[in-house]
Amino acid sequence: MRPTNIEDPEYFHRVVDCQYACPAHTPVPEYIRLIAQQRYAEAYMVNWESNVFPGILGRTCDRPCEPACRRGRLGDGEEAVAICRLKRVAADLKGDVGRMLPSAPGEFNGRKIALIGAGPASLTVARDLAILGYELHLFDDQKKGGGMMRSQIPAFRLPERVLMEEVDQILNLGVVTHFNRRIDSLAEVLSQDYDAVFVGTGAPRGRDLEIPGRSEGAANIQIGIDFLASVAFGHTSRIGRRVVVLGGGNTAMDCCRTSRRLGGEDVKVVVRSPFSNMKASPWEKEDAMEEDIPILDNHVPKEFIVEDGVLKAVTFTRIEAVYAEDGRRSLVPIEGLDPVRIDCDDVLIAIGQDNSFPWIERDLGIEFDEWDMPVVDRATFGCGHERVFFGGDSAFGPENIITAVAHGHQAAISIDLLCRDRDVRARPLPTVQQGSQRMGIHQWSYDSPVSDDIRHVVPKADKDRSLEDRTVEVELGFAAEIGYAETQRCLNCDVQTVFDAPRCIECDACVDVCPTDCITFTEPAQSEEELRTRLTAPALEPTQPLYLADGLKTGRVMVKDENLCLHCGLCAERCPTYAWDMQKFLYHVTQAREEPTEPIKWVSVL
Numbered sequence: 001m002r003p004t005n006i007e008d009p010e011y012f013h014r015v016v017d018c019q020y021a022c023p024a025h026t027p028v029p030e031y032i033r034l035i036a037q038q039r040y041a042e043a044y045m046v047n048w049e050s051n052v053f054p055g056i057l058g059r060t061c062d063r064p065c066e067p068a069c070r071r072g073r074l075g076d077g078e079e080a081v082a083i084c085r086l087k088r089v090a091a092d093l094k095g096d097v098g099r100m101l102p103s104a105p106g107e108f109n110g111r112k113i114a115l116i117g118a119g120p121a122s123l124t125v126a127r128d129l130a131i132l133g134y135e136l137h138l139f140d141d142q143k144k145g146g147g148m149m150r151s152q153i154p155a156f157r158l159p160e161r162v163l164m165e166e167v168d169q170i171l172n173l174g175v176v177t178h179f180n181r182r183i184d185s186l187a188e189v190l191s192q193d194y195d196a197v198f199v200g201t202g203a204p205r206g207r208d209l210e211i212p213g214r215s216e217g218a219a220n221i222q223i224g225i226d227f228l229a230s231v232a233f234g235h236t237s238r239i240g241r242r243v244v245v246l247g248g249g250n251t252a253m254d255c256c257r258t259s260r261r262l263g264g265e266d267v268k269v270v271v272r273s274p275f276s277n278m279k280a281s282p283w284e285k286e287d288a289m290e291e292d293i294p295i296l297d298n299h300v301p302k303e304f305i306v307e308d309g310v311l312k313a314v315t316f317t318r319i320e321a322v323y324a325e326d327g328r329r330s331l332v333p334i335e336g337l338d339p340v341r342i343d344c345d346d347v348l349i350a351i352g353q354d355n356s357f358p359w360i361e362r363d364l365g366i367e368f369d370e371w372d373m374p375v376v377d378r379a380t381f382g383c384g385h386e387r388v389f390f391g392g393d394s395a396f397g398p399e400n401i402i403t404a405v406a407h408g409h410q411a412a413i414s415i416d417l418l419c420r421d422r423d424v425r426a427r428p429l430p431t432v433q434q435g436s437q438r439m440g441i442h443q444w445s446y447d448s449p450v451s452d453d454i455r456h457v458v459p460k461a462d463k464d465r466s467l468e469d470r471t472v473e474v475e476l477g478f479a480a481e482i483g484y485a486e487t488q489r490c491l492n493c494d495v496q497t498v499f500d501a502p503r504c505i506e507c508d509a510c511v512d513v514c515p516t517d518c519i520t521f522t523e524p525a526q527s528e529e530e531l532r533t534r535l536t537a538p539a540l541e542p543t544q545p546l547y548l549a550d551g552l553k554t555g556r557v558m559v560k561d562e563n564l565c566l567h568c569g570l571c572a573e574r575c576p577t578y579a580w581d582m583q584k585f586l587y588h589v590t591q592a593r594e595e596p597t598e599p600i601k602w603v604s605v606l
Contacts, residue, residue, distance in 0.1 A: 001525050003550045003557075006498065009432040012585040014545060015562050016494045018083055021068035023406035025589045026050040028065055028083055029494040033446060035089055036487040038480070041097050043090035048101075050589065051087075052124050052170075052405050053149075055162045058088025059475065060153055062250075062281060062400040070491050073563070079455040081489045082478075089483035091162075102131045104174040109133035111419045114194040115175075116140075116183050119147020120401045121392030122200035123170050124408025128592040129415065130173035137194075138175050141182040142233075145171060148202050148393075149401065151229040152251065154258050155471045186360045186388070196387045196415045199360075199374075200408070203353040203393035209246060213304030217311035217347070221304065224255045224350030231258055231470070240345025242266045244314050246301055247350030248278035253285065255348045256293045261470035268342060269295045270314075272331060274321050287474070291463065300331065302339055304347065314347060315339040353398045364388075373397065380424045381411040389414055412592040428590035437495055437582045438572075444582055446495060448569040451488040492567050496585050499558055501551035503579035510571035510580060511536065518564035519571060521556050537564060 004011060014020050018028040026047060034043035047054035061084045066072075069080035111134050115122040118140035126136050142150060145167040149158065171177060183189060189197055206223035208214070214221065220240065222230075224247065230236040243264040245256040248271030259267045269288065271278055275297040278285065285295060299316035306312065317339060319331045355373055360366060365384040367375040374383050376395045383390060391407030393399060414424040437445045459476045466472045478486060511519050517537035525531035528546060532539040539546070544563030552558065572580040 001528055001531055001548060004545070004548045006496075006547070009430050009587060011545070012432075012434075012494075012496050013430075013587045015496065016585065016587070017068040017070055018065040018081075018493065019587065021064045022051075023064065023403045024051045024409065025406075025587065026065075027494065027586060027588075029490055029492050030586060031090060032081070032083070032086055032487045032490045033492070035086055036447065036484055038484075040090050040093040041095055041100060044094040044097055045100050047087055047090060048097075051402060052127055052408075053120065053166050053401065054087050055091035055166055056149060056158060057401060058084060058086075058091050058477075059158050059162070060149070061087070061402055064402070070493050070566075071489055074566075077454070082455055082458070082486050085458050085475075085478055086483060086486055088477050089480070092477050093480060093483075101169060102173075104130050105133040107133065108135040111135065111195045112137070112193060113415060114139065114189050114192075114197045116186075116189070116197065116199050117147055117201035117392075117394070118142065118145040118167075118177075118179070119200050119202050119392055119404065120149060121394070121404040121408040121411070122147070122198060123167065124405045125198050125200070125391070125412045125415065126175050127170045127173065128409060128412035130170070130175060132416065132593055134415075134419075136175045137178060138171075139178045139181050139183050141180065143179050145177065145179070147200070151232050152225055152254070154228065154231070154254050156257070156261065156466060156474050157254070159471070159473050184359050187364060190364070190385075190387065194387070195419050196389065198411055198415065199388065199390045199394050200392045200404070201355075201394050203355045203398045205354045205356040206251075206349065207352040207354060209301060209349050209351060211301055211303055213306045213311075216306040216309070217304045220311040220345060221347045221349065224251050224348045225353060227348050228254055228258060231262070236262070238263050240264065242344045243268070243346050243348065244342055244344040245269045245348045245350060246314075247271060247352070248273055248280055248295075248297075249350060249352070250280050250284050251353070252348075252350035253280050253288045255350050256288055257291055258470065259346075259348065260291055260293065260467055264346075267293050268344075269293060270299045270301070270316065270342065271295065271297050272300045272319065274298060277321070277329075291467065296342075298331075299340060300333075305341070311344065311347065313341050313343045315341050353393070355394060355397065379410070379427065380414045381407060382414055382424060386418070409589065409591050413590070416592040430590050431588045433586040433588075434496075434583050437584050444495075444569055446492055446584070447488065448492065448495075448567075448582070450491065450566060450568055451485075453485055453489055455489065456482050456486045494585050494587075495567050495569070495582050497547075497560065497565060497567065497569075497571060498581045498583045499547070499549045499560070500579050500581070501549045501558065503577045504552055504558070505577055505579075506552060506554055506556070507576065509574045509576065513570045513574040515568065515570065516564040516566060518561045520559045520561075521552070522559060524550065524555070524557050531559060535559060535561060537561065539563065 031043040031046040063084045066080040072080040115138045206225040239262040243259040302315045318334045318337045376390045381389045389411045391411045392404035417424045520536045522534045541563040547560040549558045569582045
């Protein structure tokens with residue numbers, strides 16, 4: 001087995017689990033340390049560089065970073081650091097960051113781009129290209145920017161002031177807006193003088209449920225995302241007392257909680273899958289149940305009951321989940337049970353979303369697949385037409401805001417390369433900064449002790465008050481002192497243990513002091529599988545890498561299990577020869593505003 005190439009920027013990137021799991025690769029530990037130092041504006045800008053919407057995402061992100069958080073692997077009862085809510089701390093306490101935001105050049109660079117849809121993907125493309133001098137024209141059928149962030153996320157989760165602040169930060173870079181303008185023909189757009197077109201129209205069509213009674217009860221049966229948009233734009237202000245929400249995703253959770261605020265007293269969520277398999281985030285389900293909304297699982301809708309033209313109820317078949325040997329799940333009706341009837345005044349259908357591209361002509365060279373989705377390159381976000389790019393839900397189906405941001409960054413790179421007559425597949429490389437954090441024999445330039453605190457709970461507004469007014473934000477966010485305490489739970493996974501084998505005298509002091517037994521000195525092995533059997537502690541997570549270093553005087557190798565390492569620095573403090581060092585690793589995903597370059601691998605920060 002060969003030694004680990006730690007100069008490969010992707011090696012330590014993979015070890016920073018939270019950043020690696022983030023689609024936009026936000027440097028999470030870096031901004032958490034800045035929050036701990038009360039440098040909120042700088043923490044905000046670290047976020048803004050990569051995820052573009054810190055205040056929005058600090059409230060609404062799907063948090064792929066948190067399941068990956070090393071803190072959650074420490075033992076029973078441990079939970080991930082509240083990464084998402086710390087992002088909100090930076091946004092809430094940042095003050096005026098206007099002077100820190102970039103500005104667009106005084107004149108355009110001669111290239112003109114059309115952005116169709118004003119959601120997070122298009123806005124990210126606009127942010128990245130505007131500061132390069134591109135003339136950007138943004139089209140949307142809504143009256144303001146934000147896309148699905150405006151129409152599908154309720155105000156009690158995302159206040160309009162937060163949304164507009166971060167949308168306007170981008171639009172104020174000189175973006176030419178065409179709101180209340182629906183695009184009906186891509187061919188027409190392409191016939192104009194645009195050098196490239198980006199499609200970020202989302203997945204605007206909610207799936208319907210065609211079961212008996214659907215057409216007869218149509219007056220009181222709505223598609224979930226249409227309902228949320230109608231509420232957001234002020235067209236709907238009331239709903240019936242008894243509401244059934246069909247579906248188990250985050251949209252269903254938003255629908256049921258919105259219904260409670262519009263007069264729904266008896267609101268139920270009914271989902272066909274088991275509770276544990278629901279697509280909704282765990283915290284979204286918890287928030288709904290805290291507002292007295294029951295979630296009934298394993299119920300498949302059978303019929304809408306309509307009497308004298310009025311919707312009266314929905315009936316369901318009770319099912320159970322049966323799993324085959326290969327893990328595949330089947331939902332099987334439970335024999336002998338009568339259909340379940342749930343009386344209601346209104347039904348909201350939130351069982352999924354689809355893309356809708358009737359406005360894209362099929363003779364433009366853009367290939368569509370069997371689901372009527374455009375065939376999009378996952379590296380360049382281009383398609384069969386060299387000037388057209390897709391991103392967000394338009395590219396591969398419904399995802400989330402942070403994924404749309406990641407798509408936008410990559411599409412912006414492609415558009416920039418195209419407009420400079422370069423190969424869109426010649427992707428710029430990431431840049432890396434890495435340097436020792438040593439400030440003395442036993443001192444580091446970061447807080448290395450591991451806090452014993454459990455995850456802090458975000459305070460919420462009074463339930464009765466928030467249910468009376470749909471614009472009252474439910475989560476209040478961390479106060480500064482609680483935010484600081486939560487930052488101390490971070491293990492600083494980006495401060496890497498770096499081993500210099502020629503300095504090592506193999507005294508095993510690091511092995512003795514390591515609290516997780518993640519360091520092993522052993523004979524070389526032919527394969528990783530063989531090596532894992534020799535480690536001091538069992539290597540239980542094969543997807544996590546092993547750090548292997550050779551060059552020891554005895555011919556042995558040093559092996560560190562990255563899955564177990566706490567980045568506590570005790571090995572480096574205990575080492576008598578400085579063979580171990582703690583080095584901060586800062587990984588920047590290349591964006592369109594950066595020229596293609598070789599990565600910076602060893603830049604001292606001292």
